[in-house]
Amino acid sequence: MNIIVNKFGGILTSRKDGKEAYLAMQASLKGIPDDEILNVDFVDVLSLSPSWGDEFITPLKKIYGDRLVLKNTSNSSVAETLELISKIHNLNFNIVN
Amino acid sequence: MIKNDLLGIGDTARYIGVSDKTLRRWEKNGKFLPSYKSDGGTRYYSKVKLNLFLNDSVELARAWVVSNTGENITPEQHCEISTVFQARLERMYFDLVRNGDLSKNTVALVTAVVGEVGQNSFDHNLGNWPDISGVFFSYNVEKREVVLADRGQGVLKTLKRTRGELKTDEDALKVAFTEIVSGRAPENRGNGLKFVRKQVQEKFENLIFQSGGTEIMIENDVKDLIISHKEISYSGCFVRIKF
Numbered sequence: 001m002n003i004i005v006n007k008f009g010g011i012l013t014s015r016k017d018g019k020e021a022y023l024a025m026q027a028s029l030k031g032i033p034d035d036e037i038l039n040v041d042f043v044d045v046l047s048l049s050p051s052w053g054d055e056f057i058t059p060l061k062k063i064y065g066d067r068l069v070l071k072n073t074s075n076s077s078v079a080e081t082l083e084l085i086s087k088i089h090n091l092n093f094n095i096v097n
Numbered sequence: 098m099i100k101n102d103l104l105g106i107g108d109t110a111r112y113i114g115v116s117d118k119t120l121r122r123w124e125k126n127g128k129f130l131p132s133y134k135s136d137g138g139t140r141y142y143s144k145v146k147l148n149l150f151l152n153d154s155v156e157l158a159r160a161w162v163v164s165n166t167g168e169n170i171t172p173e174q175h176c177e178i179s180t181v182f183q184a185r186l187e188r189m190y191f192d193l194v195r196n197g198d199l200s201k202n203t204v205a206l207v208t209a210v211v212g213e214v215g216q217n218s219f220d221h222n223l224g225n226w227p228d229i230s231g232v233f234f235s236y237n238v239e240k241r242e243v244v245l246a247d248r249g250q251g252v253l254k255t256l257k258r259t260r261g262e263l264k265t266d267e268d269a270l271k272v273a274f275t276e277i278v279s280g281r282a283p284e285n286r287g288n289g290l291k292f293v294r295k296q297v298q299e300k301f302e303n304l305i306f307q308s309g310g311t312e313i314m315i316e317n318d319v320k321d322l323i324i325s326h327k328e329i330s331y332s333g334c335f336v337r338i339k340f
Contacts, residue, residue, distance in 0.1 A: 011187050013212025014179060015220050046190060047208035050292045051216060076202035077209040084292050088277055 001032050002039045005056075010046040018055030025060075038064050043072040053081040054088070061091050070095045103133065103141040112147055114169025115160050126328065129156075154235040155337055158246040162331045167229040167248060177231035179219040186212050189236050189243075196238045199340075203300065207340050210296050211236075211243050213289040214336055222249035227332060241302070241340050247333040252308040266309030267324060274306075274313065274322060294322075302339040307331055 005012070008021040032038070040060065042048070061068050070093050073079055086093055110117045123129035124140070129150065132143035150156050151169070161170050176182035186208060193204045218232045226249060233246040249255075253269035263269050273290045297304045297315045304315045310330035314323040 011183070011190055011208060011212065013186065013209060014183060014216045016179065016216075017183075047205040047212065049209040049213040049216075050289045051213055051220070054288070075205050077205040080206065080292065080296065081209070084288065084295075088288050 005042050006044040012052040013049040015051035018052035022056045039069050041071040042078045048078045048081045050081050050084050102144045106140045109142040114164040154244040158233045158244045161233050162246050174235050176234050182215050192238050206296050210293050218247040221255040243338040245336040249333040266311035270313050305337045307335045
């Protein structure tokens, strides 16, 4: 399954919006098979900050573990946000660029 | 000096949204002097000088944070709710990109830092604004400067909810900017300012953050926070970012 982050907006900095985005995904995520990869694609994200990222990415990582694959993370704000989140929660993200 | 250009201290106080007492204090510490003082000691302020003051975002935001009424800023500078702030943040992003002086990656980081600081004000004061909700937000593309301020509860009071042992503004600011709050903490908030510090130290010029009576400065390529104590205490926060 693919999640295109940009569909939630180009500039993602609000904790509240991150939480809403995560909740909005729940219906689509409900039926995915246990072995399916979840691709989260940051293509065309203009700016991401840790508050939004922590509400969206962290719970996905905790639920889907190694099945979560992050793509197109070269935007510096995306890369820096993922670095901080992985440090806070001691997570290793599976990143494919 | 043109006489029509002069205002007395009461009118001046109303004009820029602070009290007479604040103007007298600013005079005493040399921050803002009357343009003319009569032999009897009556103070007069030049409108031209006042307008220059009002166009200075740093001074304007600082005056707004301490003013009684909070009426000295324009609707354009005041983002009452987070969606208004978000819309103006997006405008800033595209203004910076259009200007062309900074790479898109740097603009992305500036926007993330400003967004993190500004949205923090809304997140931390939700339902608890002491009087006026929202943030002062102003940016200058040429000066590469962003000014943010709020009339919220300040860092100490909001951090005390999860870190009850904190006693001073200095302690609270140090925790906010340096300590990673565990993912097991009662709430997830509180780590965005570490991101802000890292970006400023590595890629920006500097950042000033005042809450309560303590100001911290983060400078490019300087590891430690520079801490100072201020005469005027803010109940909320004042932030200036230079990038």
